[in-house]
Amino acid sequence: MILWFIREAWRGLWFHRSTTYTALLSVFGSFLVLGVFLLFTSNVQHALNALGDRREVVVYLRDSTKPAEREALIASLDSLYGAATYVSRERAWEEFAKELGGTELLEAVGQNPLPASIRLKLRPEFLNFAAMEKLSDTLASQPSVEEVRFGGEWVQRLDSFIATLRFIDLAIGVVVALSVIFVVANTIRLAFIARRETMRIMALLGASNGFIFAPLVLEGVIAAAIAALFAIGAVHGAAAYLDGKPVDILPLPLSWSALFVAGAMLLGLVGAVVALVPLTRKH
Amino acid sequence: MIRMTRVAKRYGAEEALADLDWEVGEGEFCVVHAPSGAGKTTLLRLLTMEILPTEGTVQVGSFVSGRVSKGQRTQLRRTLGVVWEDFKLLEDRDIFENVALVLRTQGEWDRAKLESRVAEALARVGLPGRGRSFPRELSGGQKQRAAIARAIVHQPLVLLADEPTGSLDPRSASEIIDLLFEIHASGAAVVLATKDEPLASKLAERVRVVDLVNGRLAPYVPGVAS
Numbered sequence: 001m002i003l004w005f006i007r008e009a010w011r012g013l014w015f016h017r018s019t020t021y022t023a024l025l026s027v028f029g030s031f032l033v034l035g036v037f038l039l040f041t042s043n044v045q046h047a048l049n050a051l052g053d054r055r056e057v058v059v060y061l062r063d064s065t066k067p068a069e070r071e072a073l074i075a076s077l078d079s080l081y082g083a084a085t086y087v088s089r090e091r092a093w094e095e096f097a098k099e100l101g102g103t104e105l106l107e108a109v110g111q112n113p114l115p116a117s118i119r120l121k122l123r124p125e126f127l128n129f130a131a132m133e134k135l136s137d138t139l140a141s142q143p144s145v146e147e148v149r150f151g152g153e154w155v156q157r158l159d160s161f162i163a164t165l166r167f168i169d170l171a172i173g174v175v176v177a178l179s180v181i182f183v184v185a186n187t188i189r190l191a192f193i194a195r196r197e198t199m200r201i202m203a204l205l206g207a208s209n210g211f212i213f214a215p216l217v218l219e220g221v222i223a224a225a226i227a228a229l230f231a232i233g234a235v236h237g238a239a240a241y242l243d244g245k246p247v248d249i250l251p252l253p254l255s256w257s258a259l260f261v262a263g264a265m266l267l268g269l270v271g272a273v274v275a276l277v278p279l280t281r282k283h
Numbered sequence: 284m285i286r287m288t289r290v291a292k293r294y295g296a297e298e299a300l301a302d303l304d305w306e307v308g309e310g311e312f313c314v315v316h317a318p319s320g321a322g323k324t325t326l327l328r329l330l331t332m333e334i335l336p337t338e339g340t341v342q343v344g345s346f347v348s349g350r351v352s353k354g355q356r357t358q359l360r361r362t363l364g365v366v367w368e369d370f371k372l373l374e375d376r377d378i379f380e381n382v383a384l385v386l387r388t389q390g391e392w393d394r395a396k397l398e399s400r401v402a403e404a405l406a407r408v409g410l411p412g413r414g415r416s417f418p419r420e421l422s423g424g425q426k427q428r429a430a431i432a433r434a435i436v437h438q439p440l441v442l443l444a445d446e447p448t449g450s451l452d453p454r455s456a457s458e459i460i461d462l463l464f465e466i467h468a469s470g471a472a473v474v475l476a477t478k479d480e481p482l483a484s485k486l487a488e489r490v491r492v493v494d495l496v497n498g499r500l501a502p503y504v505p506g507v508a509s
Binding site: 001004015188197198201203204205206207208209211250 | 291333353354357358360361363365371373375376384385388392427433437493
């Protein structure tokens with residue numbers, strides 16, 4: 001039964017090819033814009049995630065901290081927030097010396113002024129300013145902690161950039177969604193007008209409204225899916241072609257592509273329903 | 284089977300039917316004879332409840348206008364077969380799909396059953412093996428036969444025929460009339476609307492013919508409603 005309705009929808013699309021091509025082209029254009037921007041977002045997000053991986057919290061310990069207290073703190077940080085690594089005063093000194101390129105200058109100081117610390121590589125859910133600030137405040141109140149640093153301003157800017165990017169994605173998504181709904185609704189309305197006599201005959205032969213309108217709804221869904229598949233194909237093709245010229249471009253993740261096509265089908269469905277609901281009342 | 288009681292139908296100020304009383308019994312063959320524009324099509328559209336009367340009631344089987352919902356109108360049409368002058372076959376599909384459509388609207392999806400019932404209907408109207416032809420590949424007479432196959436495939440209680448011979452040559456027209464009598468003989472009531480005076484006159488020898496004059500029905504008198 002479902003197959004028959006799909007075949008009816010396909011027959012409708014094929015029999016009214018000129019209307020179908022126009023609709024497909026318009027919807028394809030809208031989806032292409034969204035697809036290109038999603039590709040851009042996906043790549044920027046990937047780059048930012050790589051930067052985000054380097055975001056860490058450094059917890060400086062008081063000299064008076066006992067090994068047992070330190071180990072307890074490390075275990076607690078490890079289990080709650082991410083990977084905690086202890087950096088002793090000696091190791092901090094070595095690293096510092098290495099960064100300076102020698103120990104001659106430091107030997108003049110005569111003693112090691114650097115504190116021991118715990119470097120905390122946070123789990124993804126804590127890689128935002130609000131969570132890091134909260135964590136920093138919590139840790140700073142611990143008796144064994146001297147100071148907590150996490151490069152707040154930098155993290156905040158990164159977060160704000162990601163938020164802006166997501167907002168632009170959403171805005172483009174909304175505009176594209178509305179335009180797709182509009183195009184699909186108009187196409188289905190035109191299809192309805194073109195096939196009014198056919199539908200009248202079907203009704204006189206005993207067809208219910210559901211029987212008559214189901215293929216039209218499917219036409220909206222199928223047209224949107226085809227346009228989305230072409231758009232996503234074009235985006236993948238462009239990504240593969242432009243990769244390494246001059247920057248590396250990652251293809252859109254498969255899950256994003258699948259969601260893209262599923263979302264497109266949903267928009268097709270909404271467009272068709274928007275067109276048909278007022279017509280079913282009159283029919 | 285069919286009962287119209289004090290039925291009037293007006294389109295704005297124009298009166299198509301007025302104060303019309305009419306009955307067609309179960310299995311009866313009744314011909315409505317009237318010139319073009321006299322209200323034959325309005326009468327048949329009232330029977331399919333595509334339109335409702337302005338006054339009075341139309342009853343077809345257990346369905347009564349005024350009390351009938353949209354869903355019940357669909358149910359009513361599943362008990363009827365309709366044949367039009369211009370055939371109204373769907374051009375985008377073959378004859379098998381045109382005929383099978385009626386069965387599908389009634390929930391028959393089994394391919395084997397569809398094939399056997401459509402083949403049976405096509406054989407009955409003299410079009411065996413033409414299921415895969417498209418309407419554009421058939422002559423006028425063959426198209427009307429296919430339309431009749433579509434109208435009878437679900438074994439309707441009533442067959443409504445609106446000028447079924449109007450666009451056919453005399454030979455094809457005669458064959459179609461014979462076919463309608465065969466269908467009638469198998470138990471269905473037939474209501475045939477025609478403006479063709481010689482046809483009405485010929486049919487009056489075998490079945491009841493009524494004239495539709497000034498929106499009212501009257502016993503057939505040759506030449507009155509031409």
